[in-house]
Amino acid sequence: MPYAELTIDQGSTFETSITITGDDGDVLNVTSYTFASSIRKSYYSSNVAANITVGIMDANTGNINLFLSAATTSNLKAGRYLYDVKMTDSSNVSTRIVEGILIVTPQVTR
Numbered sequence: 820m821p822y823a824e825l826t827i828d829q830g831s832t833f834e835t836s837i838t839i840t841g842d843d844g845d846v847l848n849v850t851s852y853t854f855a856s857s858i859r860k861s862y863y864s865s866n867v868a869a870n871i872t873v874g875i876m877d878a879n880t881g882n883i884n885l886f887l888s889a890a891t892t893s894n895l896k897a898g899r900y901l902y903d904v905k906m907t908d909s910s911n912v913s914t915r916i917v918e919g920i921l922i923v924t925p926q927v928t929r
Contacts, residue, residue, distance in 0.1 A: 823919045830893045830926035839881035846881040851909040897925035
């Protein structure tokens with residue numbers, strides 16, 4: 820499973836895209852998939868710091884978009900977090916497609 824470290828500027832809009840590929844390296848058509856993504860302080864945190872909005876940009880090419888509004892990132896305290904992105908197919912089989920550390924850098928201008 821891929822690992823990616825993300826950096827978010829507190830108080831700014833965050834957006835990045837991911838292309839999902841199958842085990843064979845070919846892009847995966849994600850037409851019938853749903854996605855979910857959360858940010859937590861640790862693996863054991865019961866509270867979600869924020870939910871990342873996941874949108875399908877191009878289902879045929881497996882391209883999805885991760886998005887956090889400036890209002891949402893303003894509410895995140897600066898520091899280190901963990902995140903992952905899961906996809907679920909029409910048979911309700913869930914797969915984690917990426918995980919990693921998410922760093923929120925503090926804002927000065929408010």
